[in-house]
Amino acid sequence: MTTSEGHMPEATDEHIERLKENMEKVEQLSKRLIEVMAGKKAHTPALDGPNQELFARAATAYWAEAWQNPAKLLEQQIEFWGKSVLNFAEAQQALTTGEVEDEDAKPADKRFSNPLWESNPYFRLVRQQYQTNAEAIAQAVASVDDLDAKDRRRLSYFSQQIIDMMSPTNFLPTNPDALQKAVETDGQSLLQGLENLVADLEANDGELVVKLADESAFEVGGNLATTPGDVVYRNRMMELIQYKPATETVFETPIVLFPPWINKFYILDLKAQNSLIKWITEQGYTLFVVSWINPDESYAETGMEDYIRDGFLAAIDEVKKICKVKQVNAVGYCIAGTTLSLTLSLLKQRGDKSIKSATFFTALTDFSEQGEFTPFLQNDFIDGIEEEVTREGVLRSWIMGRTMSFLRSRDLVYGPAIRSYMMGETPPAFDLLFWNGDGANLPAKMSVDYLRGLCQRNEFVSDGIELMGHKLHVKDVDVPLMAITCETDHIAAWKDCYRGVQQMGSRSKTFVVSESGHIAGIVNPPSKKKYGHYTNTDMKADSDSWMKQADFHKGSWWPMWEAWLKKRSGKQIPARDTGDSNHPRLAPAPGTYVVANPNS
Structure with missing residues (x-):
């Protein structure tokens, strides 16, 4: 089996049987997952996202602009429809002919480095449509004029978070790297990934805090902080x-x-x-x-x-x-x-x-x-923090850590989560990331x-x-x-x-x-x-x-x-x-x- 050319590995009967066995083990881990989530300690919901008034103001401003200038909205919609239809048509042609046309050079996005994103019609369509959707959202946000500077900045940030969250690399059926490894390892990578997920949840009372470094590799006072x-x-x-x-x-x-x-x-x-x-x-x-x-x-x-x-x-x-x-x-x-x-x-x-x-x-x-x-220093978030610390007595470290991580979510949230939970990899032995956590x-x-x-x-x-x-x-x-x-x-x-x-x-x-x-x-x-x-x-x-x-x-x-x-x-x-x-x-x-x- 080889994936160097961007092909999915073959799945023999023997591999499928081992895959089934590993999937049965998933059920056992699922029970642990349910248990840890049942015992999850509550936190103030306001810390999970902005007040919905922000999106309401943005929607009102967007539709007011559309009412005043309907040609602008139609132009954006037609451009989106045209690109979507073209993406589908190219995929249909590739399925029929078995050939994929080269795209014009675009800025590199390391999330889509697997050759299958280019050579496989299915993954190519998924990637293209995601990028088309992302461009449409960014364009819509940029066209909202009737907001003050802080609200515009917040809207841009949170819309980008939605775009990053919906990346096809974050979902197993649309992540060729994870699918390839699952087949290559007879599902063992998924089993280990679920084990990693459950372990991280158990370590943080049900809160999902992605472990960035192999904690077993470091000891404060042992191989870190050793100056006498x-x-x-x-x-x-x-x-x-x-x-x-x-x-x-x-x-x-x-x-x-x-x-x-x-x-x-x-x-x-x-x-x-x-x-x-x-x-x-x-x-x-x-x-x-x-x-x-x-x-x-x-x-x-x-x-x-x-x-x-x-x-x-x-x-x-x-x-x-x-x-x-x-x-x-x-x-x-x-x-x-x-x-x-x-x-x-x-x-x-x-x-x-x-x-x-x-x-x-x-x-x-x-x-x-x-x-x-x-995005985090406006009243809706600070009110949420004040409510949280009034109840808990402290601002728990994972809340601050999560906020910092989402400023660089691709590198500090989604990338590590994919490697740990979908690929089943052990986090790297990296001292800086250990300290960061x-x-x-x-x-x-x-x-x-x-x-x-x-x-x-x-x-x-x-x-x-x-x-x-x-x-x-x-x-x-x-x-x-x-x-x-x-x-x-x-x-x-x-x-x-x-x-x-x-x-x-x-x-x-x-x-x-x-x-x-x-x-x-x-x-x-x-x-x-x-x-x-x-x-x-x-x-x-x-x-x-x-x-x-x-x-x-x-x-x-x-x-x-x-x-x-x-x-x-x-x-x-x-x-x-x-x-x-x-x-x-x-x-x-x-x-x-x-x-x-x-x-x-």
Whole structure:
């Protein structure tokens, strides 16, 4: 049997019998499937899709346009009918003659890479009609004029989700790859695929969260997050890890790094070859990293102020005590960068100069443009989240993970689901995808504080946000700073980060745009010689002008940042061991919070 030419393999009597046997095993798995779905824990329906008013407004606008300009609607319909009839006619001709005409070159779509999509009349018709339908939907959405910008963006996003969901590759009868493998393996691939599906459902209380990586291949503290260090402080919000020195002397001013609490800190310490944590210690710095608690429902009333007080301020205070210094250099990544800017405003108003310099990794402070998150930051979704967290006490990690995944649904939802559930394949042993699936819950109050006050009302750059008895504002951020952003970041777009940094009060600002995205642009070790970066000292220009005039530098931004940091890190002193008499070593790195599971 061969499929290299795009032919379906032959099915002998022996193969059919084995296929029947495997299909009987499917019944047993089906019982498990029914059981797990019967016990599925409910969640707020509003989290599954937009309020139907969006589609009602779109339909009203569409038909109003059609009433005013019926020729436009007829033109679209006739074009759709014509293409559909032509698709069918070509399929009929191919069935009669056994020959398929070559199509004009079209942009590659890796979903349709199997030769059968071109050579087999059935699959060719299915593909062509799907693409025709997709074009018609996109054209109809684009023709809706009487909607505001946010509704248009949301309509475009959700209609594309429908298009992607209805791809013929997502269904067994119209997926030649899955059908070929089912016949080749006598149905074993389907059996294993169902096993994978049931296992994923059982692991998530009936919620379908597609496993992206082979979890058995990784262990946090085993082959991930292995840079030597110790937990030297712990409270209800975080563990403070001090990493062991890698040089005989270190700079006097320590670094305290705050990672996002949506995911785990070890994205910065996946393996030795790409560990920013290890690299920093090798440059001669005393490094502390915060490892956040993965909260359960007992943290329901924990808000942004708790992350500032018991996270940022507590960590800075303990680092100063351990290192016997008055100042630290602080780093904040993503939401922790946003919160570092809030903390800097608070310290400014208090007259506290504990932070000598600040580095922001892909951190938003101005949310006037919501970018790709626009579909999820409107009231219908936020109302749904508020209802969900009020009931559960936390925003469960799978909800945030699912939202992130659907921003890249072909690569992070449908593609992995096809390989796992239809092809019966084991997910790859990929450390980045393992980390991506190792999310954390978010406290109820913190989720609402962040989504309402910062994302929706954009208070930090408008009238100020009320926290801890102060009205915090972005203009109060006045320490020397460097902002690292990423060119193709779909979570914190560099232009939006730039707009926030422009409004900060610092006299010394360095802004950098790294090639690649939210993770790869940050985890970009110099040894890889992979992604370059852009710099421009003119922070008064708009973002487009800034980029046009920027200088491009080959290679990682890490060495440039280290040269900047060195000037703000004081003299060389003997390397510090971890902890002190008042800060005993509580656990070796990566600590206990990073592996704790509040849902178990």
